Amino acid sequence: SLAGGCGLFSEPGLIVHAVGEEGERDIAVVQTDGTDVPTTLAHEGDDFGPVWSPNRQNIAFLSDRDGNVELYVARADGGTTLRATNTGVPESQPTWSPEGDRLAYTSPDADGKPQIYWLRLSDLIPHRLQFRSESEVDPAWSPKGVWIAFASLDAEGNSQGLSLRNPDGVDELRISDSPDRSPVWSPDGKKLAFVSERDGDQEIYVLDVDERGPVGSARRLTRHPGRDFAPQWSPDSKRIVFLSDRGESLDVLTVSDQGKDLRELTRNNIPEVAVRWGGDGRIVFVSEPGGLSALFIVDPDGTQQQLTSGVPPRSQPSW
Secondary structure (H helix, E strand, O other): OOOOOHHHOOOEEEEEEEEOOOOOOOEEEEOOOOOEOOOOOOOOOEEEEEEEEOOEEEEEEOOOOOOOOOOOOOOOOOOEEEEEEOOOOOEEEEEOOOOOEEEEEEEHHHHHHHHEEEOOOOOOOOEEEOOOOEEEEEEOOOOOOEEEEEEEOOOOOOOEEEEEOOOOOEEEEEEEOOOOEEEEOOOOOOOOEEEEOOOOOOEEEEEEEOOOEEEEEEEEOOOOOEEEEEEEEEOOOOOEEEEEEEOOOEEEEEEOOOOOEEEOOOOOOOOOOEEOOOOOEEEEEEEEEEOEEEEEOOOOOOOOEEEEOOOOOEEEEEO
16 A cells, blocks of 8 residues: 655655666655655656656656666655556656646657556546547646646647646646646646746747636737746645756846736756756755756745755756
């Protein structure tokens, strides 16, 4: 069983991530002061893409330990590890239901086109989310559990817009018909941020949403010829952190959900990647000084702290 308390692991100040070189990564946990937390999650094979469950008792991750990239769930304290899928094709993009009892994920069909499925941890039976579009990606389960947001793709893999689907019923709402990707819910469940190329380049937008669907039209938050992407919400649902190549390389920026008070938190010629906003109000990101992949924390005012040395390399944080 995956049930049970996890003591230290339920604390919000723990960052789960992948450690090691690609092809032989393990799942690891580090505190916000840079101290590694002992776990028994290390395993032969390549383990990557970890995501905390909402109650922080379990970690969903991807692994090729059994020969193919499948979805696994591990107790955060290093207890039971459950293989959640057995498809023979590579899974990706796991997202938790708010109760932590279900997972949605992306899996290619017989033609190699990505489709979204969901399953209950209690029975591991996969359910295809919908059958209307050619294929779909980027599942994001709403904090209130009503909707899974996703992007629909055409036969060439181009985004045709975003939709909301109720996995427990038949309701499905198309909320955009533009080349939009990467929907992410605000923690209060009232807003959906996403990346759109509707105006020619990648920009961040926000759409207000309630239990019945979208409210009003989407707001454009960024206006720059560079790429703005990978949005993530602050814990209070008022700001968004994102990556942008508007400078010399990829940097970390934040903006309010109304498109005001834009702040550059990093400014250098080293690319920042994989940014996440933590429960204590600080932001974790991966940077590669000297070509070494390390974890950093930055306060909303831009004060930075390096958490890990880069040896071994760290990547894909979930906070």
